[in-house]
Amino acid sequence: METPEKQLFGTNGVRGIIGEEMNPELVMKIGMALGTMRKGRIGVGRDTRTSGPALSRAMIAGLLATGHDVVDLGVLPTPAVQYLVREHFDAGAVITASHNPPEYNGVKIIEGDGTEMDDTQTICLEGHLFAEKFTLAGWDNMGILTSSPEMVNEYIDAIAGYWKDINADGMTVVADPGSGPACESTPRVLTKMGCRVVTINGMMDGTFPGRMPEPSPEGLQPLSELVRETGAAFGVAHDGDADRAVFVDETGEFLEENEQFALVERFICSDRPGIVVTPVSTSFLAERIAEETGSVVEYTRVGSISVARRMLALSAEGKTVVFGGEGNGGLILPGNQHCRDGAMTAATMVALLKSSGKKLSELKASLPPHAMLKDKIHTESPKELLKKAESAFSDDNLDLTDGVRINRKGMWALLRPSGTEPFMRLYVEAETEKEAEAFRDEITKIISP
Structure with a gap:
């Protein structure tokens, strides 16, 4: 028997274009499914996207309908929700599409230990959702909604105090939250550590006027310029829900x-x-x-x-x-x-x-030499492509943990379906770019002539 697979949720939650795959009705049903599976007090947060208020209220409605008390945490980073769920709640949900463009939004489900829901439990949640098997509360057992946007301060203080032996007085840092939910939190964390913080794209705005939610070297050119102008030690930028951070060095060069x-x-x-x-x-x-x-x-x-x-x-x-x-x-x-x-x-x-x-x-x-290439291969039959790669490179050291990873001395390549978008990802790494390109060409010639 084949192992059940997720149908709606991807690698990190479910995402879609607003008004098409993603809408308040779907999110409310996800909330009812979560409320059917989990008991207790649930925290809900969101990023800055324009569709966030509608979808977060839909999630809250689904949870209240299943009899759960809900705390609306407001706009805050996904890891802040995860931290607060671990400390205070029995489960949580974040309305976010992470690095996707502004027309997207989505849902991440958080377990009581602060981690995202695993595949097995997500498949169970999808079962409730598709069958519309919800345990709804009666009029006398409806959940109670409260609002506590100030709870993010606990998360900020915890991070700022983590490196308590470090005195960052005199260090200038440029922060680019990308108009996302870290506009307040990351500058405050760094300031509490003693840094002088300069910001760019520091106003919350779900249209993302300064750059897209995915921090790319091209989109971070204004950050690089500001780092050079201010003499900062580095610049840091976040994706759309601030669970990731990327850096530019003191010269403005992007750090891969x-x-x-x-x-x-x-x-x-x-x-x-x-x-x-x-x-x-x-x-x-x-x-x-x-x-x-x-x-x-x-x-x-x-x-x-x-x-x-x-x-x-x-x-x-x-x-x-x-x-x-x-x-x-x-x-x-x-x-x-x-x-x-x-x-x-x-x-x-x-x-x-x-x-x-x-x-x-x-x-x-000071790092060892390396060169990594990342490509996308569009295909209608990803499983067939993986089988072809596994057969063609059977004499190599293969790792089938996720997709097909081909290991050779001083180099490797990974072919796997994207968990969030409709294509295959190809990663190739070697000690030099010439070696990486030759290895990539060898693979693509065989599996996708």
Whole structure:
């Protein structure tokens, strides 16, 4: 028998274009499905998208209808909701489409431990949703709604105090929240750490007038210019719900996300070696730094949910799990919480630079040589493409954890269907760009002539 698969939810929640795949009726039903599966007090938050008020109220309506008390947390980062759910609630929901363009919105479901709902439970939720099997409350058992937007302050204080031995006085940082929910939180975290903070795209606006929610090197050119003009130590930018952070160095050069992962990994593991958990799509820099620091890497399926839950499982076995995350700017520091957290990543970069006494560009130059290429292959039959790759490269060292990863000495490639968009992703990495391009061409010639 085939293993059941998610139909509506992707790698990180469900997303769609407003008025087409995504609408208040669907979100209300998701709320009723969640309320049918979970009991207790539930927190609901949202990002800055223009459709957020309508969808968050639909989610709240579904939860109230199933008899749950709901706290409306207002506009705040996804990791802030996750932190507050872990500390105060039995479950949660975030209305967000993360890095997708402004016409999109979506839903992420949060479990009581602050992690996103796993695949098994999500499939169960979809079952309730598609069958419309909801446990609705009577008139005398309806839930009660309260509003507590001030609760985000607890999250801000927790991150600002995490690196309590670091004094960042005199450090200038430029923050680009991208008009998203971190407009208030990240600058406040960095200011509490002692930084002088300059902001760009710092006003909440669901039309995202300054740049798109996905922070790209091209879209971050104004951030780079402001870093150079202010003499800042670095610039940090968030995606649409601020669970990720990306950086530019003091010269305004973009720091590739896998290099960011490696630098933070080195910082964490040099002080405390242990297990680093990351998906099969992450750069081999993770392996190189692990060897350098006496640590080990454990690979998972792509997606922060898989990483977080594997970290929790290993810790439950008594193993020392010190760091995790993805090579896309989504880092997880288990001492804080088991989810990607953009503000925590920004605070960690402050601690890293203050501890090393070096510039970010110098630290980047100290990493082993590598070149990574990322392509998209459009196909109507992704499973057939994966079978073709598995057969064609059977003589190589294959990892089938998620898609097909082809491992060779000094290089690797990963082919897997996108969890959020209709195409196959192809990652190729080698020590030089020429080697990476040759490997990529070899693969595409065979599987997609």
